[in-house]
Amino acid sequence: MTSVAAAEATAGTASGRWGRRLGHLPTHVVVILLMFLWLIPTIGLFINSFRPSQAVQSSGWWDIIFQPSQVTLQNYQYVLGQSGLWPGFINSLFITIPATIIPIFVAAFAAYAFAWMDFPGRNVLFVAIVGLLVVPLQTTFIPILQLYGSVHIDIGPIQINNLNGQFLALWLAHTGYGLPFAVYLLRNFMGGLPREVFESASIDGASPVTAFFQLALPMSVPAIAALAIFQFLFVWNDLLVALIYLGAANPQNDPLTIVVANLVNSLGSGWWYLAAAAFISMALPLAVFFTLQRYFVRGIVGGSVKG
Numbered sequence: 001m002t003s004v005a006a007a008e009a010t011a012g013t014a015s016g017r018w019g020r021r022l023g024h025l026p027t028h029v030v031v032i033l034l035m036f037l038w039l040i041p042t043i044g045l046f047i048n049s050f051r052p053s054q055a056v057q058s059s060g061w062w063d064i065i066f067q068p069s070q071v072t073l074q075n076y077q078y079v080l081g082q083s084g085l086w087p088g089f090i091n092s093l094f095i096t097i098p099a100t101i102i103p104i105f106v107a108a109f110a111a112y113a114f115a116w117m118d119f120p121g122r123n124v125l126f127v128a129i130v131g132l133l134v135v136p137l138q139t140t141f142i143p144i145l146q147l148y149g150s151v152h153i154d155i156g157p158i159q160i161n162n163l164n165g166q167f168l169a170l171w172l173a174h175t176g177y178g179l180p181f182a183v184y185l186l187r188n189f190m191g192g193l194p195r196e197v198f199e200s201a202s203i204d205g206a207s208p209v210t211a212f213f214q215l216a217l218p219m220s221v222p223a224i225a226a227l228a229i230f231q232f233l234f235v236w237n238d239l240l241v242a243l244i245y246l247g248a249a250n251p252q253n254d255p256l257t258i259v260v261a262n263l264v265n266s267l268g269s270g271w272w273y274l275a276a277a278a279f280i281s282m283a284l285p286l287a288v289f290f291t292l293q294r295y296f297v298r299g300i301v302g303g304s305v306k307g
Contacts, residue, residue: 043061044061044062045061047062047064048272048275049076049275049276050070050075051075052074053273056272056275075272075275075276076276076280078276079273079276082259085256087252087254091253091256092256092257093284094167095167095242096232096235096236099174099178099231100232102171103174104227106175107178107183107185107186107227108186108212108217108224110186110187111183111185111189111190112216114183114191115190115216116198116211116216126183126187129179130180130183132179133184137241144245145244148164148245149163149164151163164245165245165246166253167253169245170242173241173245174235177241178231178234178235185227186223186227189220189222193215193220198211201214201215225292229288229289229293232285233285233288236256236257238255238257239261242254242255242257246258260274
């Protein structure tokens with residue numbers, strides 16, 4: 001009787017498990033369908049990157065299902081053969097890495113101060129910084145360009161009379177544009193860290209600097225990784241800010257986005273090469289995302305609801 005009861009209990013458990021799975025089936029189907037619909041443009045762009053220009057201009061991407069012989073690598077060969085592609089890739093790295101590290105470094109200090117240090121006007125200053133999120137980038141271009149034009153740097157061999165067209169201009173601009181969101185995210189995450197840890201450190205004689213580097217910073221790695229993904233993707237994919245602050249003064253400093261945009265000539269010809277160029281340019285951001293994605297959800301959720 002005992003074995004029969006155990007068998008019935010096992011069968012009941014299995015039945016209940018399958019019932020719960022079938023109950024979630026409509027939700028899973030809807031999610032998969034929405035995901036597929038969302039991916040259709042990307043799938044079409046990816047397929048068109050392997051089709052010749054004549055086919056891209058005369059038929060839809062789904063035509064490759066019936067004519068698989070259209071597959072060719074000539075678009076990638078053309079894009080990779082452009083003289084400015086690899087210098088543009090290096091320039092994008094040279095722009096993106098400092099423009100990601102600097103705002104995160106500055107925002108981490110500011111976030112710790114807003115979360116764990118008492119000083120006059122703390123809340124007002126924090127609200128003012130977060131309020132900058134609603135300021136459009138376009139409203140800042142003219143005053144910052146005028147400011148850059150009046151900057152004179154003379155430090156030994158470094159002599160700059162006009163900051164426009166220099167990498168430093170983009171580093172500072174992206175730092176300013178990225179700081180409001182970075183401070184908001186990190187402050188909320190750090191504000192949710194256990195108070196007892198910092199109180200114990202203070203009792204043991206740890207200074208705020210020690211507590212920041214040895215406690216707050218290591219425990220905030222998920223939020224910092226999530227912020228690094230956001231900032232890296234924003235700077236790497238940026239075209240507008242690079243065009244404004246680099247302009248045509250120093251074409252040797254053009255990032256990959258400007259090089260890719262220049263594949264299309266003034267009459268609009270050559271747009272079919274953009275599909276291959278897009279997938280080449282997104283290779284590194286994808287690698288960064290998949291490297292840090294295990295921290296992504298924890299960092300975003302923690303920075304959104306804590307504090």
